[in-house]
Amino acid sequence: MAEVVGGEIVNCDSLQIYRHFNIGAAKLPEAEWRGIPHHLIDAIDPAETFTAGDYARMARARLGEIAARQRVPIVAGGTGFYLRALLEGLFAGPPRNDSLRAILMRRESRHAGFLHRVLRRLDPAAAARIHLNDINKLTRAVEVCLLEGRPISRLFDERRSEALTGFTPVKIGLAPDRTTLNRRLDARCQAMFDHGLVAEVQHILALGYRADIKPFAALGYRQALQYVRGGIALADAVAAAQTATRQYAKRQMTWFRRDPEIHWLAGFGGDAGILPQALAKFRSVSGEDKEG
């Protein structure tokens, strides 16, 4: 599509953005870029903390540059939260504060339910929306309330997030038949292990990266790492990675399904007829606008 339209790819995959994580991230080798510029791939060090906010800032900058070149940015990837942060923006709140988080986490681990109790006091409305066990989201909510001295749910309303301007997004979603998709995912997963995923993990560790850096918690890497550390048999690691991948694909559908702006195409990107449909959709919407 980028070739036909004069586009440049902007990655929207939370794992492909990291350097060194290639095989398990299903990165397209640079040799296969066919001259098309790819952005936000290998953009950050895997030991760095990277957030949706960081992504939105970087991606917006790239989009601006691409548009300035009279080219079409094609945002590709399956990280729904990043895409939302890019297109709709995040509310203007404080960035994550790790030292505060450490304190909150410690209290929570000592007294289960601590975070939810605190949030109930600081912001009952937010507490009602986050489950008692969802430590990640509770932590962020409490963090914001404490840092800002006001309820996060109030901030959501007041500081309307800034949507991306200057572009007309054309959202195209691929929805292949689930059974076929699962078969393909299983094969892809197996292929990653066959083509050196384990060696890649060992290589990354040899570079000096710790086993607890974020991307090692990703699909495939988590299981390959378990195998490397002798926790499980190779066949079990592959099977576990396949299952986790299928579950993730299902969750992605849950996320994107509720977006009414997505134009769904029933098939894989390489299937006959899919590209023409995507192009037709793009052209029908982008008539006089610049983007997709």
Added chain:
RNA sequence: GGCGCGGUAGCCAAGUGGUAAGGCAGAGGUCUGCAAAACCUUUAUUCGGGGGUUCGAUUCCCCCCCGCGCCU
């Protein structure tokens, strides 16, 4: 041929004479700065088959089938 143990959801598995734990997988969902993360909901009218005892059986008795182990 004999003896023993076992047969509970797609898989693993607990269980009791009183109306089927739990885990995994599956399905559905949440998501405002770790998102390939984190979290939530849900899933057996039925316990290998057939008889019997009982107010009532997955649980007790009998027969049969299947699996595993041991003996001859």
